[in-house]
Amino acid sequence: MTRIRAPRGTVDVFPEIPGIWSRLEDTVRSVCRKAGYTEIRTPIFEHTELFQRGVGESTDIVEKEMYTFLDKGKRSITLRPEGTAPVVRAYLEHKMWAGPQPVKVYYIGPMFRYERPQLGRLRQHTQFGVEALGSPSPALDAEVISLLISVYQAMGLHGFVVRLNSIGCPECRNRYKESLIEILSKHVDELCADCNRRLTRNPLRVLDCKNEQCKAQAGAVPPIYEHLCEDCSLHFEGVKQCLEALDIAYELDPTIVRGLDYYTKTVFEVIHSGLGAQDALGGGGRYDGLAEELGGKPTPGVGFAAGIERAVQVLQGAADEKTGQFASGIDLFIAALGDEARLEAFRQANDLRKHGVSVDIDYLERSLKSQMKFADKLGARKVAIIGEDELKGNYVILRDMETREQTRVPSGDLVKALL
Numbered sequence: 001m002t003r004i005r006a007p008r009g010t011v012d013v014f015p016e017i018p019g020i021w022s023r024l025e026d027t028v029r030s031v032c033r034k035a036g037y038t039e040i041r042t043p044i045f046e047h048t049e050l051f052q053r054g055v056g057e058s059t060d061i062v063e064k065e066m067y068t069f070l071d072k073g074k075r076s077i078t079l080r081p082e083g084t085a086p087v088v089r090a091y092l093e094h095k096m097w098a099g100p101q102p103v104k105v106y107y108i109g110p111m112f113r114y115e116r117p118q119l120g121r122l123r124q125h126t127q128f129g130v131e132a133l134g135s136p137s138p139a140l141d142a143e144v145i146s147l148l149i150s151v152y153q154a155m156g157l158h159g160f161v162v163r164l165n166s167i168g169c170p171e172c173r174n175r176y177k178e179s180l181i182e183i184l185s186k187h188v189d190e191l192c193a194d195c196n197r198r199l200t201r202n203p204l205r206v207l208d209c210k211n212e213q214c215k216a217q218a219g220a221v222p223p224i225y226e227h228l229c230e231d232c233s234l235h236f237e238g239v240k241q242c243l244e245a246l247d248i249a250y251e252l253d254p255t256i257v258r259g260l261d262y263y264t265k266t267v268f269e270v271i272h273s274g275l276g277a278q279d280a281l282g283g284g285g286r287y288d289g290l291a292e293e294l295g296g297k298p299t300p301g302v303g304f305a306a307g308i309e310r311a312v313q314v315l316q317g318a319a320d321e322k323t324g325q326f327a328s329g330i331d332l333f334i335a336a337l338g339d340e341a342r343l344e345a346f347r348q349a350n351d352l353r354k355h356g357v358s359v360d361i362d363y364l365e366r367s368l369k370s371q372m373k374f375a376d377k378l379g380a381r382k383v384a385i386i387g388e389d390e391l392k393g394n395y396v397i398l399r400d401m402e403t404r405e406q407t408r409v410p411s412g413d414l415v416k417a418l419l
């Protein structure tokens with residue numbers, strides 16, 4: 001029979017091997033919690049309308065990339081392609097606006113986009129993100145950027161660049177769009193077919209086209225952040241001031257417009273050159289109009305989403321350079337010889353786990369030599385050896401796998417010897 005493989009654009013993840021993925025998740029949780037963000041888990045699927053209204057009909061995501069189907073009740077359902085619209089939906093649905101503001105949440109979970117798979121681009125990928133709702137303060141824009149940076153710094157990820165822009169409020173943006181159409185219309189022959197289409201539907205997207213000729217045209221237009229209304233301009237200055245107060249380096253980049261319709265004012269991306277063509281580690285911005293778009297009262301909001309696979313890709317490269325640095329390993333492997341010793345190892349392992357020690361044992365009745373080899377492969381820091389003599393004497397031989405030093409430890413003192 002033919003073997004069934006995972007669908008194209010999906011991967012099986014083993015978060016604990018070599019431990020980067022799970023460490024990244026732990027880091028996200030710890031960084032977010034310290035800043036007062038609590039976890040939210042929204043459903044993997046939502047009503048299609050949420051993304052049509054929230055993300056925008058003219059976006060690539062809604063036009064081409066959604067996994068949409070009718071369920072058995074004939075409702076149009078979509079596997080979530082992003083996390084912000086669901087969080088804002090939950091904020092409105094649970095009347096979170098009635099409590100203390102801002103509401104600050106973070107999430108970690110899979111997103112689904114029907115894209116052409118390539119390095120760094122999957123059809124199911126995982127994002128971590130934060131959303132802060134209910135305050136227009138530029139300090140919050142800077143806070144979410146700083147959280148993303150803090151996660152990368154805590155992981156030892158270097159070489160990323162923060163690119164910052166402001167696309168203003170709908171009024172300054174519409175004014176800018178008009179002048180953009182006027183300027184670019186004179187150069188339609190130099191724009192790619194996609195951009196010719198974008199020019200009427202979503203002209204800002206011409207600015208972030210990867211085509212070289214389009215890039216040249218985009219580089220020649222005046223940056224949007226020089227054409228903001230007073231309110232948006234003040235806000236942008238506030239964000240920059242807060243970033244500078246935190247010593248966060250950034251580059252102004254007028255080509256960062258983000259693919260989603262809901263953004264207002266601040267938009268940013270964190271880029272890493274080690275990623276290749278798909279060089280965005282994460283990105284986000286402010287979306288003051290989104291809650292209203294979803295039927296709520298006007299509510300300011302700001303957040304980011306970042307790809308876990310891409311961060312792991314960069315960190316994995318760094319780990320390969322310093323082999324073993326990220327191997328998580330276990331505290332102890334108990335090597336046992338003989339049935340009675342195996343039962344004792346089984347009992348001891350269970351006991352030690354309750355005391356917070358990570359322990360594994362042999363389940364294949366291996367020889368002592370191959371148990372030691374196996375312990376090494378597991379990255380065990382210590383090995384406790386139990387044979388007939390040790391059983392009788394009620395002690396174990398404790399071997400430090402790094403120094404190769406061996407000591408006799410009374411069985412009852414094993415926890416103490418390990419902690």
Ligand code: AMP
Pocket residue numbers: 082113115120121122123124125126127280281282283284305306307308309310
């Ligand atoms: P976006 O909402 O498109 O800005 O996505 C946020 C982040 O998720 C990006 O910066 C990427 O790191 C990651 N990401 C987005 N789409 C994909 C994908 N198809 N495959 C892998 N990672 C992705």
